[in-house]
Amino acid sequence: MRVLAAMSGGVDSSVAAAMLAEQGHEVVGVTLKLWGGESDTGCCSVSDVEDARRVADLLGLQHHVFNFGDAFDQRVVAPYVDDHAVGLTPNPCIECNRHIKFDKLMVRAEALGFDAVATGHHARLETAGGGFRVRRGVDDAKDQSYVLYMLGQQQMARMMLPIGHLTKAEVRERAAALGLRNSAKPDSQDVCFIANRSGGRQGFLSRRLGESPATVVDTDGTELSTVEAVQAVTIGQRRGLNLGGTDEPRYVTDVDIAAGRVTVGRRDDLYTPTQDVTGIQWADNPVDGLVDVQVSAHGTPAVAVVDHSGRVDWEEPQRRVAPGQAVVFYQGDLVVGGAVAA
């Protein structure tokens, strides 16, 4: 097959491209330039592109750079900022996968005559019940199936995830054995377009949204403190609330941006028997029975039934999920669907 391998310059996607070439596919490497702004995570830096290019050189692959900066800005960064403005906590990696890697890049790959797009995600792609499914990667600690829940059958039919059956250690071993220059390169961290040295997420959001202070109140309405930027406050958060020392930890249980009010409560106040969701989608057919539901990238799933009208009914009460976060449905290791917390 003719495969377009997305190569970030990191070790996972490098090994993914190498494995496909070893398997006899005609592989062309591509690095996406997504972000021209400030970043200290190494994302889209010239040195990352160089790493990718030098790995491609070593593997004997042609390598291209596609500038998807405008699309990334419109489909990932702007919605990320807009969502925070209305009190949501979005997952930009999922939006990037949805709109950039598995939409724009995939459409371009098809137009350029490729049969498939490959990435270095730690997840497996399998056929199950006549369709395709994403299965968790072998390495629990690195599993990225959560950020791939949005894939539809058409996309999965044109994708390859070559390293999902390897642990991270095995990936690094392969990279070292191949003599790849990035075999010991650190994993990328956090949101790729946000620079930690410039105040991190709060600094990034404040520069774009301004800072709206908010009052922090108790569940009975007692004023406790103030925070500088309400847009950066998330359900479940317990640090950075200027509460001083409290007897027991307080957690954000509600954020009302319009009213400029953050409500904090005890840990128990976070727990809820149901979770409202929007945008439910299924990998194939909707599932009516019990599913395992995971609400963060490396979280522990809990058992629930999905009410198709837009609600997750937990078997045992679970912590409230910050609105905007992905809620992903599994059966065993298989991703069967997902939604977004309301």
Added chain:
Amino acid sequence: MASEAIAYLDNAASTPLCSEAVEAMAPLHRELYANPTGAHRMARDTRRQIDDARDVMAEALGSEPGEIVFTGGGTEGDNLAVVGRHMRVGGVTVCSAIEHHAVLEPVEHLGGRVVAVDAVGVIDLDGLAEALDESVTVVSVMLANNETGMVQPLSQVAELVRSLAPNAVLHTDAVQAFPWLDVASLAAGADLISVSAHKFGGPKGVGATVVRDGVELSPLLLGGGQERGLRSGTHNAAGIAGMAAAAEVVLKTRAEQVVRLAGLRDRLVDGVLGAVEGTVETGRRSGKVAGSAHLCFEGIESEALLFLLEDAGVYASAASSCSSGAQDPSHVLAAMGYDRMLAGGSLRLSLGYETADADIDRALAVIPDAVARLRAYGKG
């Protein structure tokens, strides 16, 4: 899918070394390898090569030999003119909005003034007049643009600078113009003229800048004081000899090459315009250098088009490439008022002295299908 034969239509990016340059450079690698500022005979013989080259470049650029400064290429020449002038006398820098980044970045870095262009990519002379006053110390306007190929009205620019900015010197980046235009006469009104060897059949990493007698300029590199103190560093003797040999070829053959290649260029552009609907030719054909074809295709993205063209053996480019190798949006088309979507579908096909009929045939056979394919898939 890559084919054996290649149609190389990216001569505005770089050109093959002409055989005359190859020959001229050869003795300087293994025979005349002395440092040309040395005291012995081999040094003097090497120096002679540089002085001969200086005579050639002076003739080519319309200057005295003593006004030629050998540089490391176009970017250095542009920086020497703008930054060197500002370092020496301070004041305000001015350039057009369509300059190469090697001029634009220094001017913006120095807080200078950027003059708009019109819809066909020619500097707005009224805008220039407004930007000029006694505080201006250097004005830089290119002779021909690297993306559109549009020739700028340099003599009118020079007149305005003389009358409105008495303290300014005029620099012209003639890098793209030299293969096509009589720079010596068209840039006669400029105080500083920069060219780059690899754009006209010479080697990479060498160029020349005319610094007319009396122009006050600070060097960017300090050291041994070569090139009238304006460019310290051991001479790139082989490169300089290669550049001069290539310049001689240009002087000898330019007139006939311009006629031949303008014909090929017209066949190429007219062929594409006739075969592909929704194609916009940038600028104005009659105002372009002969080797330049620049088009925008509605509804596609350049990167994808370049990929398909490469697959089919046609090498071209879009806007300028950034350091990562990605295609950046064109500041030239933006300055001409193109919307970002249309500018995003630009294609520059630049012909050179070695371009042949077969290259045009191949491009014409490939481009319409590639554009049609991309349009069928929507914006990939």
